[in-house]
Amino acid sequence: MAPPGPALQSHLWLCSSLAQYNFGYLPPRSGLASDLPLSHLAADILGPRSKKMKTSAPADSKSSSGAKAALERRCVNYVRVLSAEMVQAANSGHPGAPMGCAPMAQVLWSSVMSYDPKEPSWPNRDRFVLSNGHACALLYSMLHLTGYEVSIDDLKKFRQLDSLTPGHPENGVTPGVEVSTGPLGQGISNGVGLAMAQAHLGATFNREGFSIIDNYTFVICGDGCMQEGISSEACSLAGHLGLGRLIVLYDDNKIQIDGSTSLAFTEDVGKRYEAYGWQVLTVHDGDSSLESLRIAIERAQADLFRPTLIKVATTIGFGSSKQGTAGVHGAPIGHADLAAMKTSFGFDEKEFFVVPDDVQQAFRAAGAAGSAKHAAWKAVLAGYALKYPDLAAEFERRRSGVPPAGWRAALGELTFDKPLATRQSSQLVLNKLCELLPELVGGSADLTPSNLTKFKGAADFQAASPEGRYIRFGVREHAMAALCNGMQAYGFLRPFCATFLNFFGYAAGAVRVSALSHFGVIYIATHDSIGLGEDGPTHQPVEALLNLRATPNLLTLRPADAKEVVGAYMVAIDNSKRPTVIALSRQTCSNLAASSADGVARGAYVLAAPGSGAPQIVLVGTGSEVQTLEAAVELLGDVRVQLVSMPCWELFDAQTDEYKRSVLPPGVPVLAMEALSAEGWCKYAHSVIGLRTFGCSAPAKEVQKRFGFTPENAAQKARELLKYYEGKAASRVAGRCKAADSSTPCQPQLSGRDQSHGPYNGQRQMRTARTASRAALLYFARVRGVQPMVSTCGCAPAAAKSGLLRWREALDFGDVQVQTRLSSLPPSPCALDEAPWSGDGARGCCQGHVGTGGVAKARATPSINRMPIPIFTGPTFPRQATDCCSDFESSPIHKEGSQTAVEIHGAAAGESPH
Secondary structure: OOOOOHHHHHHHHHHHHHOOOOOOOOOOOOOOOOOOOHHHHHHHHHOOOOOOEEEOOOOHHHHOOHHHHHHHHHHHHHHHHHHHHHHHHHOOOOOHHHHHHHHHHHHHHHHHOOOOOOOOOOOOOOEEEEOOHHHHHHHHHHHHHHOOOOOHHHHHOOOOOOOOOOOOOOOOOOOOOOOOOOOOOHHHHHHHHHHHHHHHHHHHHOEOOEOOOOOOEEEEEOHHHHHOHHHHHHHHHHHHHOOOOEEEEEEEOOEEOOEEHHHOOOOOHHHHHHHHOOEEEEEOOOOOOHHHHHHHHHHHHHOOOOOEEEEEEOOOOOOOOOOOOHHHOOOOOOHHHHHHHHHHHOOOOOOOOOOOHHHHHHHHHHHHHHHHHHHHHHHHHHHHHHHOHHHHHHHHHHHHOOOOOOHHHHHHOOOOOOOEEHHHHHHHHHHHHHHHOOOEEEEEOOOHHHHOOOOOOOOEOEOOEOOOOEEEOOOOHHHHHHHHHHHHHHOOOEEEEEEEHHHHHOOHHHHHHHHHHOOOOEEEEEOOOHHHOOOOOOOOOOOHHHHHHOOOOOEEEOOOOHHHHHHHHHHHHHOOOOOEEEEOOOOEEOOOOOOOHHHHOOOOEEEEOOOOOOOOEEEEEOOOHHHHHHHHHHHOOOOOEEEEEOOOHHHHHOOOHHHHHHHOOOEOOEEEEEEEEOOOHHHOOOEEEEEOOOOOOOOHHHHHHHOOOOHHHHHHHHHHHHHHOOOOOEOOOOOOOOOOOOOOOOOOOOOOOOOOOOOOOOHHHHHHHHHHHHHHHHHHHHHHOOEOEEEEEEOOHHHHHHOHHHHHHHOOOOOOOOEEEEEEOOOOOOHHHOOOOOOOOOEOOEEEOOOOOOOOEEEEEEOOOOOEEEEEEOOOOOOOOOOOOHHHHOOHHHHHHHHHHHHHHHHHHHHOOO
16 A cells, blocks of 8 residues: 555644544544644644634744744833833823733734724724723724824823823724724624624625725723623624624633622633634633734634634733732832833833834834735725726725715605605615615614514625625614624714614613714614503603713604605714614604605704794694694694694704794793603703603503693693793793803893892792701701802892892801802703702702792702702792602701791692693
8 A cells, every 4th residue: 555645644643643632623624734833733624613722832932033032022011011101101091901911912913913004094904993992001002103193192191181092992083993992892892893894895895806805803802891791792693694704802811890700700701602603712821922822813814704702811910010910900000010010021110101112113014014915905906996897986985985976866756645654654765775875784683573674675694695784683782783883983884773762772882882983873763652552661762762862972863754754864874973863653653744854954843833923832842743733733723833843852952043943932932742751851842741750551542642642632731831921921942051051151031021130039038948948958068968058040140149148148057157159040941950050079059049029939959969959940930840859858957947848849839830
């Protein structure tokens, strides 16, 4: 018999070697001849369906020259030093993780990743996500060292005002930062979204010989990310989709803020990820063996059918005297420790923020190599444009972020011939929009038949069909939103996702990151009120819309009919730097005769004005309640009514004062209706039909009747409001001073009234205010142990100031020192909720405001420090009184003024119809 060939000899040798120990070896399909170490051979032969592979490597000196290895170790140690210096200079931050993760960063940035510091937005760059964003000193160090526009002075300004190096990474602030991370679990989930975008765009644009989109996504994460549920959701889907170009390096340092992870986290993370369908590798000597890290990453890159988790055992705070402890996690290591570490690593302990020349040259060479890769890619793209000009043109259009020409006009041509639930209207609009904009991709959290988000001709995005545009997110709302953030961050795509409005509570963390990051994700939120009916209060949103409206840089739209749905999607597409929530009904909504898609862009507009004369009352609503108010107008036949649809508060707030006054005329009472929380409507309305409780389970019409969302109740409340304001002008609510702009004095808006706001008028008012104020202030002083303050305030500061001394005399408590202070209030009757109250975290605050000619009213509201305080308002503020909070009522001191407080409440409730 002839002797076996070289390939068979290699195969037999490897089998014999592996037989000496068993770690799940599966025989290869063919022989392999190689001079690589056994561990590397085994990793390659085991193939994509192998069990966990523990890589190891010989000493660095065996695989590279001693000088090169020494320089690499020096680079790693300098990254540790520089990261610790940043935290020390700021006297704030997290040095431990950067010092432990420095070897991973060194390997990625020096020899693995493709990036161009001169053009950070190169489309085919490898994406890097630091999921444990508190370790951002590591990222900023790498960006500076490799040549991004992050200077050494920027590093010195770590965590300082308006610096390029904020306390956690923020995209759009620091060049080279892909996504905003810090809330643990968000970054790794964004990484899944980035990998999904790469897979989809690669399948869409790549052609034989032209791989213009083939980058990898690298993530460094820690134990906290692994513990957050969102990462489990996202990584489960990543395994299902087979995202082979996603590589996660898990900093397995066994330490979290409370101490050892053994206190709360003892699961086998590797087994969990294997169950998700990931390849799992382990590097045991992550503190020192750069070669082990390289081999593991090469193994990960070789498997294009599974994402890879590389567990890297590290020591948190490596090099510090506190290494391996929670003490190095979130505080500077101290000057003495820093000096000792510098000395041990061979650096001058007296130098700060001085990059050694050899280290600088090594990292800048890595950056230059990345620029060369970018130049080579440009040459490939030029050849692609010659062979596939249409695809290249579409590639460049998507790269620019500009929608195709004519999309708006085509969308505006849609017609609707029958009443539809706005979720049904949304389906028709999505069908057309996705036909016009191929960059739209998205799906639902296992509610496709309810959300109605699958558009005509949509193919599913699956492992075998990444070119598909419809994503089955599964019941993973939080991850769904974070994945969309990742896809939006990649570029070329406009992602959308959907669930019930109530379940956006699950996704709230990622939605907030969308707004912070200026990612124009489109959130479709169906079943948007108690009108969903039988599913009951567990599914009926009450506070959900208010939470979203309170989020900065987030547009929340609730269209009233099909035309407004068109307008809502137009707004969403126009706002590529601002996420949009479109809240849609389950129940049918009439097509309003005067509704307007263009009107949605202004936030609110007049649907119907009185035939003649100025309006006596304004009815304003959103969504399905607009049709209810329209029916109420018919019941108010003898009243001049202005009907307003307000699909978006944020857009309306951005309009000019002149426009806002045309929609909500000054002096005219406003009644609002929305089948969600009543809170917040005080910005626009004098009275509101809304919810202050949860809903109930019943057919939609019965639920609506139970809570007063009927034309009859709207008409009745409108007449009550008119009666209350009979013979007097309603206070202005539109165009008020912004609460955030406390430097701008609010001007009185009291047409037909005495413009003078004395701080008190009459003995009865003074006695009332004094008695209740005394109880509250003594409560703060004797029970809470804080210094009380009384602030007299009014829309006419000069008049209020004139009575400040008289307030001081009236509030003479003898043994309790009371400070007095003058402040101003916005003119809105409900602006108490938004006023910049005086006081701070060390003081209690009792606000006194008594208008002319009436009985003071008391209501409870928190001060800036969340302490319960009574607020006294005069007839300028005709708002319902509420009881003092239970914390105040239950105190012994409350008894001193309890009888008077009851009288105040009774008088107030008797005055107000609402």
